[in-house]
Amino acid sequence: MNKEEYPSIGEVRYTETLPNGLRLVVVPKEGVAASYAAFATEYGGAFRRFRTGQDWLDTPAGIAHYLEHKMFDMPEGNNALEILSANGADPNAFTSSGMTVYYFESTRNFQENLEMLLKFVSTPYFTEESVEKEQGIIGQEIRQTEDSPGFEVYIQLMKLLYDHHPIRDAVAGTVESIREITPQVLYDCHRIFYHPSNMTLCVSGDVDPQEVRDIALKVLTPEPGTAPEPDFGPEDLAEPKEKRHSMTMEVAAPLFYIGAKFAPAPRGEELLRQKLTAGLVLRLLFGSSSDFYTEQYAAGLISRDFDCEADYSAGTATIIMGGESTDPEKVYEEIVKTIEKNLRFGVNPRDLSRIKKASIGARLRGLEDVEGVALSQVDGTFGGYDPLRSVEILPTITAEECNEFLKQVLAPEHLVMSLVLPKGR
Amino acid sequence: MSGPVRKEIIPGVMLTVVQSDRFKTDCLSITLLTQLCPENASKNALIPYVLRRGTGKSPDMKAVTMRLEDLYGTEIVPVVRRVGEIQCTGLYASFPDSRYLPEGEDILPSVTDFMGEMLLRPKTRGGLFLPDVVESEKEKMKNIIRSRINDKSGYALTRCMEEMCCFEDYSTMRFGTEETVDVIRYKDLTQHYHRILAESPVEIFYCGACDPDRMELLMLQALSTLPRQELDLELGTDVRLNSVEADPRSVEETLDLQQGKLVLGFRLGDCMEDPSAEELAAIRVFNECYGGSVTSRLFKNVREKLSLCYYASSMLEVHKGLMFVSSGIRPENRDVAQAEILQQLDSLREGTLTDEELTAAKNSLSSAYRSLRDSQGALESYYVNNALDGLLLTPEEMAGLVDEITAEDVQRIARSVVLDLVYFLHGGAPEEEDEETEEEGEVIDE
Structure with a gap:
């Protein structure tokens, strides 16, 4: 072997x-x-x-x-x-x-x-x-x-x-x-x-x-x-047809998911690099030390359940972020503002190096658990890359790559929002 | 991995160290133990969330998070647990071990410092918690309490606990209620914080490569300003052995949902009268045989044989002497499901457990105990929970006890268990007749 x-x-x-x-x-x-x-x-x-x-x-x-x-x-x-x-x-x-x-x-x-x-x-x-x-x-x-x-x-x-x-x-x-x-x-x-x-x-x-x-x-x-x-059928539309969906259910407060689709990188290390870049960008813009998160958290518009991730499956790639909020429209606005600001000025290199350190710690934590290790290897096999290389690759991802990803994937016109609202309110 | 080293390092402060160089991360938790009661539950629960918002040195959330990110993504999270009728509130940290960091950077002292700082030197103004921080964490806690209806299975289970133990403090949930959160004022909360800091027994748990002596030293430094007064040593759980009424009580509620959620609440009964470690092992094996695994009676019969549900399982709250059976079913199948759940218990009472069933249950349970040592989080909750019971057995020793349990033990526990309350949550009367008849095809009658 x-x-x-x-x-x-x-x-x-x-x-x-x-x-x-x-x-x-x-x-x-x-x-x-x-x-x-x-x-x-x-x-x-x-x-x-x-x-x-x-x-x-x-x-x-x-x-x-x-x-x-x-x-x-x-x-x-x-x-x-x-x-x-x-x-x-x-x-x-x-x-x-x-x-x-x-x-x-x-x-x-x-x-x-x-x-x-x-x-x-x-x-x-x-x-x-x-x-x-x-x-x-x-x-x-x-x-x-x-x-x-x-x-x-x-x-x-x-x-x-x-x-x-x-x-x-x-x-x-x-x-x-x-x-x-x-x-x-x-x-x-x-x-x-x-x-x-x-x-x-x-x-x-x-x-x-x-x-x-x-x-x-x-x-x-x-x-x-x-x-x-x-x-998987004919090529999907480049832009989403509808930008909002809302429904009511037995929930306490509105639930929202904001998403954008993008083209996954081809199989191989390029794909791993894109996944790691996506993780860094999301953490930079919306992670728990970001201006967005700390301000919206203090304002009571998001809570600890706010999450963002890039989800890869069956040849698709999707950014999904959301959680519970009393005012999802306001959160949506703030997310758009955050993206626009970063598109204009680029990501902050000092923040990036701190986020990389934190991501390395998170990767090490992930190695503790045999289930996590084996399942990440399943993803890696089907994606043609080796997840154990993450800790080596992370430090080499540049601010330019992050900015490029942001431009390609998270431009505000790509965003849609799905809502579940409480019944009878 | 060596066995745990346990020591009282400050009056009422117990440090448990499981030293191991097998992990790439370390875990460290500091837990204050308080008596669960409706008056204080929300205050106790809110405190770690307020502490996590800022310290004297890192005054707001952004500063706290940036400092943690610089410590290679160290996580410090508020923890609120309910173990029987003891409420455990505190902080849990997870951080990479120096051996795997660039230049072997030793971040451990920075982490223990930060933990101590967060616990003892929160951001205050005029000695009081910041009112806006308290208010914002109150809102979030109320949201969490309200949002429990989002998870219908969990909601049904909680409702069953509340109804079943309505005369006991156990009916207090770990965050209390919206009302008890609502009335908290920042001044009272600060006072309460100083009180529980001074009076609560404290459990510290560490698992990682650091040796017990160094950890003791680091914690003594980190907690050097911990106030200590007369300790609240009367903590404990009141275990009721029999059902509240002679016949099982029944509670039915409706919400807008498709599936019915059935929860049966049991008292474990006489076996909970001052149970030995062996008896606790027998209770766990019984639960495994009855509804705790895929080889259990409930899984094999309610799900596989009768196709009534996707899940039918039993779970224990040993500290309080309770067992709950939960299942998600078509509302019209409620009686069939309940009858089958009780029939399987009766059958275990009659002693019909086979050797295969017993062996499978014991294997699965002792394997679960043995694999605890692979996860620092699992070890943490195992040792903190056991410390509350004064049980100091290692997971391997518990696995050893499980291996000794016999079919007669299981039968004895089955006979001890008493049904106390049946809770049923469903979508109300069926509205659309047509759809109902059409859906009949789904259920296969045996």
């Missing part, structure tokens, strides 16, 4: 692409009690239309998430979640717009658990009855999400920003769309997207990389696969 060392942060990383195409990453952490493994496919809620042989297949909204639920059923009639749990692991899975990740953490029997993880995720087994039965469970999961104002404010923001791209739809689909799901279409999706060549296995913990590799070679098919061809 390929070994890379990062002496300044005390980390080592092993990587290899196996003959079947699986991208394997191991970041050993000697002495931790629990080790973590993530087996992930680059297939999520936004991958609704894709090629099968000569044809294009359109699948119902929510299928990737439904498939995730049903993967735990085993042909022997038992359930992988229970088997792993009984064996001392803490297993689970999640589906986002861009990927599906199956994972477990365990303090013992790591090899057995890893074998089980690889085995159940590569073994599809669905029956009419079991697929239909899941509708009750997922139906309640969808209802629960729809009752969540945080979800509504997010999904309506995405609908404002994206006119076609399926990222505008809820990952879990709707109670109606999931009724169309059949065993056959689940099998099709599994065949296309769950081949090792479309997947990555990222492990962090007190493990021997060679052993992880041997288990992957033993359990998974040795055959190389063909790359899936997903279709």
Whole structure:
């Protein structure tokens, strides 16, 4: 396996692409009690239309998430979640717009658990009855999400920003769309997207990389696969069609998300650099030491829940900032003012160097947790970069790059706002 | 990692150090312990938020945050917790370890200094907290209290706790109520701050590479001006063993929502009469078997077998001797769900727990204990919580106790548990008949 060392942060990383195409990453952490493994496919809620042989297949909204639920059923009639749990692991899975990740953490029997993880995720087994039965469970999961104002404010923001791209739809689909799901279409999706060549296995913990590799070679098919061809629809509009959406729900105070979409950098280190730059710019303009944050906080217009981030998924990139406020329109105005000021005068280099220091500390903190380390490697694998290089790259990002990012991405005309307002006020 | 070193460094100030060079960051918390009560809960809770706003040297939020960023993004956050009927308020810091900083910069003394400064030398005018800071933090706290309806599952759980313990101080939430926040005045708050500073027992927890002796020295410096008067050593939690009424009480409320939220509140019962560490381990294993994991009865039956919900789980508040079962269901399935939840408890009382179920529960729980040592945050709350109970076992020792629990232990706990109150939150009477009938197709009757 390929070994890379990062002496300044005390980390080592092993990587290899196996003959079947699986991208394997191991970041050993000697002495931790629990080790973590993530087996992930680059297939999520936004991958609704894709090629099968000569044809294009359109699948119902929510299928990737439904498939995730049903993967735990085993042909022997038992359930992988229970088997792993009984064996001392803490297993689970999640589906986002861009990927599906199956994972477990365990303090013992790591090899057995890893074998089980690889085995159940590569073994599809669905029956009419079991697929239909899941509708009750997922139906309640969808209802629960729809009752969540945080979800509504997010999904309506995405609908404002994206006119076609399926990222505008809820990952879990709707109670109606999931009724169309059949065993056959689940099998099709599994065949296309769950081949090792479309997947990555990222492990962090007190493990021997060679052993992880041997288990992957033993359990998974040795055959190389063909790359899936997903279709996210026609090119989206450059500018959002609508700039505001508001709805009412049972909330105490208005919730708001302000967002802008932008073109993600191509895969590779360029993408990591763009992500780090985005993080620095957002922290500079809107982070807790910024003029914007401290003034609006003192004025009572934002609170500790105010957050801003750049979200990358399924070929899209989106800036999202917001939280709770008694006067979102005023916050919007202040955000625009902050952007305009920085566009005019450029970011302050002294602030930038302080923010970089803080970001390095945050990165070090992130290395403490095996789950965080492994999941960032999943992102890195699909994005073609190595997240452990962040601490080296951060100091090299210049004020000019930050200014350029600001100009390209955060110009006020790109901004939209989604609101959830309290009922009856 | 060595075992914890625990020492009283100032009267009523306990320092717990878990020394380990495995982490790249350090964590340090200072917690004041006070008795939870409706009169003081909001004041106690507001204090760390006001302290975080500014010190004599760094007089406002911007100055505080810039100083923290210069310390490589050190975080110092206000913490307010409720452990049984003890309210814990204080500051929690997380910061990178010098070994991983450029030129090995030793920021630890700067961090301990800053923590002490924030706790003891806040920004004041004429010796009083700044009125505008107090008012702005009051507004934010009221918003947080109001916003609890945003998370419907959490809201239903809180409401169940409030109703169930309406005659006990436990019904006081950690921030108190909008009303008790509202009446706080900056002068009274300053006085109250001086009082709790002088009278409260203090727990300090540190986990990182620094050795206990140096940490003691640093904390003695940082807290050299901590006032100490007669300490409030009567802190404790009143544990009620039986239900309030002979039959379980029932409370139903409506909000505009699609899903129904069902919460069953139980008293753990006689097993909470001066429980030993072994008994506490048995209670945790019972909870794991009943609804604490994916191999539990509730997950396997209410969710997987009957497809009634996405979640059905039980959680403990051991300090107060309570257990809550929560589930999100279609409102019309309430009776079926409740019956199944209680049926599974009855079944455990009858002793039907299998060896597989017991082993799975014990594995999952002891594994959770063993992995605590990977996370400084988890260790912090483990040791601070245990200190309140006078329990000084390490997570590994707790895991060892879990391994010894038998099926009979679980059965004994199941028999001890008493249902006290059932809380149901739902969207009200169904309005659209058509949609309701159409949706029947979702539920699969077994």
